[in-house]
Amino acid sequence: MRVIVKGYGDMKRFLSRQSILELKEGAKIKDLIVALGGNVITSKTAYLDGYKLEDSTMIVLVNGRNIHALDGYDTILKEGDFVTFVPVLIGG
Numbered sequence: 001m002r003v004i005v006k007g008y009g010d011m012k013r014f015l016s017r018q019s020i021l022e023l024k025e026g027a028k029i030k031d032l033i034v035a036l037g038g039n040v041i042t043s044k045t046a047y048l049d050g051y052k053l054e055d056s057t058m059i060v061l062v063n064g065r066n067i068h069a070l071d072g073y074d075t076i077l078k079e080g081d082f083v084t085f086v087p088v089l090i091g092g
Contacts, residue, residue, distance in 0.1 A: 001022070001023055001024070001025050001027065001077070001078070001079045002020055002021070002022055002023075002079060002080065003020070003021055003023060003027075003032065003077050003079075003080070003081045003082070003083055004019060004020055004021075004080070004081070004082045004083065005019060005020070005021050005032070005036070005083045005084075005085075006019065006082070006083070006084050006085070007084070007085040007086075008084070008085070008086045008087065009086070009087035009089075010051070010087060011048075011049070011051070011058075011085040011086075011087060014048075014049045015036070015085060021035060021036070023035060023077065026076060027076070027077050028071075028073065028074050028075060028076055028077065029060065029062070029067055029072070029073045029074070029075045029077065029083070030046065030073040030074065031077075032077065032083060033046050033048055033053070033073070036048055036049075037049065038053070040073050043072055043073060043074070044072065046073060048085070051087075053085075056088065057087065057088055058085060058086065058087055058088065059084075059085075059086045059087075059088060060083065060084070060085055060086075061082075061083065061084040061086065062075055062077065062081055062082070062083055063081055063082050064082075064084075
């Protein structure tokens with residue numbers, strides 16, 4: 001299954017070359033993070049490229065919806081889903 005991944009701020013530099021990612025059916029957000037070279041520590045904390053992914057530092061969206069309003073890192077992805085990583089503070 002293919003999902004589209006996009007990053008903003010510092011994540012744009014890291015994710016720009018991986019805009020489409022191939023994952024197994026039924027993959028979750030935590031599987032996507034691991035596929036990108038990160039790791040999931042707890043149900044609320046993960047790391048990707050040295051960034052701590054939690055509500056206070058990074059917003060992760062699936063099709064425009066915050067994963068914490070869904071099932072967090074256990075949110076199941078589907079073919080064609082659009083996953084966005086947005087740092088809480090980005091400069092202009």
